[in-house]
Amino acid sequence: MVDPSALGARLASSAVAPLVKKLFVKDQPGAALVTKPVRISGLVSFKGEKRDVTPKDVEKIADELVRRALKAAGPGELPVDATEAVAVRSALAHALSALGTLTIEDYEAVALGPDEFARTLRSQSAVAVATFALSRDAELFLDRLLHTASLHILNFFTQRSTYIARQQTHQSQQLAQLVKAVDVLLERLPSQSAEDAAFEAQYASYIASHHGTLTIYGLDVYAGTSEWPLDTAYLSLEATRDRPGEGATQVAAEQVLAQHDHVLLRGVAGSGKTTLVQWLAVTAADRTYEHGLTHLIGRVPFVLPMRRIVRPGSELPIPADFLSAVGCLVAGGQPPGWVDRVLRAGRGVLLVDGLDEISEDRRESAKRWLRDLTRTFPGNLWLITTRPSAVPDRWLDTTGFAELTLSPMTRDDVETFVRRWHRAAGADEVIGTALLEAVRGASELNRLATNPLMCGMLCALHRERRGFLPQDRKSLYEAALTMLLERRDVERDVRATTRLPFATQVQLLQKLAWWLIRNSRAEMDRSEAVHILGEAAPAMNLDGSGEEVYGWLLLRSGLLREPADGRVHFLHRTFQDYLGARLAVQELDFDLLLNNADRTEWEDVILLAVAHARPREAERMLQRLVGSGTARGKLLAAAAASYAAELAPAVRQGVEEGVRSLIPPRTRQDAYALAEAGGDLVLSLLPGPEEVRDELAYLVPLVAATIGSTPALHFLSRFRDHHDPQVQLVLASSWPAFDRHLYLREIIAHLSLSPPVFVHGREDLLALRSIGGWPDIHVVGAYRVEDLTELIVPEQLLCLSLDAPHPVEGFAWLSAFPRLTDLLVATAVDADTARQVPSGVRLNSPPATAT
Incomplete structure (x- = not known):
């Protein structure tokens, strides 16, 4: 048998090149300059306003590549069987379709080389490709085919007449950017002594090495995985500024200092504040100036973690001591007065990280320190990070700091x-x-x-x-x-x-969580939290008051936050449910739990209580849920059974019998009732596509479609290859309940039987056009002929249904769709109207209630 990793190489260029060219639009003269960079996604022929091929044609191209590769292998040398060949073809089509999402330009792709470009295509389509569960041989075969295609794609880019022109344009732009950087640098850099210049170069190297990796704390991982390069790990997040009367504005977090010289950035535990500080430091120290962030050119970063520079009984450092205060290893080589000279020239980027990590009694002195520094050394950039509740709103307003918050x-x-x-x-x-x-x-x-x-x-x-x-x-x-x-x-x-033991912290937090759950509250007053913690403190032998314990948990636990002054809630509702369920079991509050089983917000609490309960307690909970006789009780018991570490066979059998009467549904009414009773809870209990084969198979996806949640969309994606027409019809008609574009990409674009897709307006038509159009479109509600002729892809449309209270008279506009064969109008049509239908189009005239 031939080595599958070498098989793709047997494809002759004369066979591959014509197929690759079909993926891209025809060549255009000149540099093809536009207001934004020309990206690969703008060159593909199966995406955009003018298409030469459709997404289904991409599958045909992939099929042809696979077929020719297998033919080149010769008899007896096939690396995969017929079934896996189909899977490889589909996976290759997904990878090639990723061309439509690439944001890099063609010359950047050429610079990557075929190996890295193939990996890029593969990573862009990783989620879709993984669904095919390929064998190792099939994986190698796919990789070789993708590599071969990548070679020809990159070669095709270099042969386009626009490639050289655009490359020269890009080089001109790079030169202009470099000239601008030099101008900024000359303006920002005063004449330096050789000693200062040499030390700055040494310090820049230190910053790059010291802050150039990202550490994830508290993870039991394999050796070597806790640190990774910052340039590949950094993720650009959004920062929001909410000003009264002006609304909220968002900006990329790394750009906050481009808009404001002084920034106080709030973010919850683990939101990326320290990572942003590291990224800004490394970027500012980068002496190649390729980052394009003009405000950082020629500046010197000073990273000042508050937990390191604030020491008991000592003052905050003066500028000359910045490097030694943070343990900088090159501090000994610092020329006398160098930091002062940098700051007086307005070249500093001062990154003060973790204001929340110092005790509250030191924060006022830190505020005075910041005020004095910003006034003494104007013109520098300042970023201060803190958890949201550590300091009040407008804490640094008097020193001109803009306040922003990192978004989820x-x-x-x-x-x-x-x-x-x-x-x-x-x-x-x-x-x-x-x-x-x-x-x-x-x-x-x-x-x-x-x-x-x-x-x-x-x-x-x-x-x-x-x-x-x-x-x-x-x-x-x-x-x-x-x-x-x-x-x-x-x-x-x-x-x-103060450092509270882990078990003590959990015990205190679960008291707050269980109080919120019992009182059906999402948040509580600060005074209520302080009272609860104050009452618990003596029994836990804690010396501090309720106020002190509350302050410690708020700042250090990472689980509590104050969304507004005097209010507190859990950072994640799921942790609140987990901790509350833990205390409910400790307090033996099973009656309270089960009496609220019909309330959706108690669902996770009950499931987690079963997980925390001892075997006999868990069994009694499940028996009571099944014994309630309600659909929700039976579903909740079935879902909770998987949380129990140990169950008597008789109890498990009772739970299974209870849910067997509900799943799978047997009528549409059953499906709707099941969705209403169970919500997301029912998704894990429904059979998969391989388990439903009869004429009622469509009722299973109908349940998920009725639920309409993100997990439900994921569940529905498993049914997109189901052969039953009714199943595909349910999938095609359910997209209004979900995110329009996501549903189209994940489900409708993959429906092999091309069932009718229902659209309800211009936005739906636009979305449908984004996947290359559709052959069978059912327009529901009033429509404009202009929208239909402009937004429906003419080459795709075969069947059109118009279900409107007052259909547009006349059908001359249908000539815009040369492949249209069937027209269904849900109203009475007289003979005069019928005569206006273009030849070749069959007009059906059902009653107005037809769908």
Whole structure:
């Protein structure tokens, strides 16, 4: 059998080149300059306003590449069987389709080379490709085909008439940028002594090496994975500034100093504040000036972690002592007066990290120190980071500091972070893809993955268990709590005057959590929290008052935050549920738990209580839930059974019998009732596509479509290849309940039977056009002919249904769709109207109620 990794090389250029060219639009003269850079995504022929091919044509191209490669192998040398050949073809099509999402320009792609470019395409389509579960031979075959295609794609770029012109234009732009950088540098750099210049070069190298890696604290990972290069690990997040009367404005976090000279940046524990400080320091110290951030050119960064420069009984450092205060290893070579000269020239970038990490009684002195420094040395850039509740709003207003807050990670941020984490850690890409699938499919993981700290925790735990997260949420939360409450401050060397034991912190926090749950509250008054903690302190032998204990938990636990003055809540609702359930079991509050089983907000609390309960307690809870006789009780019992470490066979059998009467649904009414009763809870109990084969198979995806959540969308994506027309019809008609563009990409674009897709207006038509159009479109509601002719892809449309109260009279406009064969109008049509239908189009005239 032939080596699959070498098979792609047997494809002759004359066979591959014509196929590759089909992926791109025809050549255009000149430099093809536009207001924005010309990206590869703008060159592909299956995306954009004018298409030469469609996404389905990309599949045909991939199919042809696979077919020719297998033919070149010769008889008896095939590396994969017929089934896997189909999977390789689909995976290759997904990888080639990633061309439509690349933001790099063609000359940048050529600079990457074929190996790295192929890896880029593969990483862009990693989630989709992983769903095909290829064997090792099939993986090697796919990699070789993709590499061969990449060679020809890059060669095609270099042959375009616009390539040389655009490359020269880019070089001119680079030269202009360099000239501008030199101008800024000359303006910002006063005449320096040779001693100052030599030390600055040495200091810049130190900053790059000392802050050039990112450390994830509190993770039990394999050796060498806790630190990774900052240039590959850094993730650009958004910072929000909310000013009364002006609304909220957002800016990339690394650009905050481009807009404001003085910035106080708030962010929750693990949100990336320290990482941003590191990135700004390394970027400012970069003496190549390729970053394009003019405000950092020629500046000198000073990283000042507050936990290191504030020492008991000592004053905050003067500028001459900045380097020695933070233990800078090159401080001994600092020329006398160098820091003063830098700051007086307005060349400093002062990065004061972790204002919350010093005791409250030192913060006023820190405020005076900052005020004196900013007034004595104007013209420098200042960034101060803190957790949200450490200092009040407008704390530094008098010194001209703008206040911004780091925003939570978006879905795209999470995907980018996970991919980079696994690449930097040297982990298998497939493991990262599996984690993304898990995060998308599990609501509790989705709620956790909101900042780099939590995402890093999930990545590490997932890899540590060789691609699997803990099977129970209890273990996941325990690992997170250990990291946040015990290990993180220890490993960060945070010097706290008081350090509460881990078990004490958990006990205190769960009292706050259970109070919030019992009172159906999302947050509480600060005074209420102080009272609860004050009452608990004596029994735990704590010396401090309730106010002192509250202040310590707020600043150091990472689990509490004050969203507004005098109010407090848990950073993640899921931790509140976990801690509250833990105390509920300790207090034997089972009746209170079960009496609220019909309330959605108590769902996770009950599930986690079963996880915390002893075997007999868990069994009694499940028996009561099943015995309630309600659909929700039975579903909750079935979901909770997987949380119990030990169950008697009779109890487990009773739970299974209870849910068997509900799943799978047998009528549409059953499906709707099941969705209403169970919500996301029911998704883990529904059968998968391989388990439903009869005429009622469509009822299973109907349940998920009715739920309409992100986990439900993930569940539906498993059914997109199901052969049943009714299943595909449910999928095609359910997208209004979800994120429009995501649903199109994840589900509709993959429906093989091309069922009718229902659109309800211009935005739906635009979205449908973004995936290359659709052959069968059902327009519901009033429409404009202009929208239909402008937004429906003419070459795709075969069937059109118009279901409107008052259809537009006349059908001459249908000539815009040359392939249209069927028109369905949901109203009565007389003979005069029928005569206006273009030849070749069959007009059906059902009653007005037709769908």
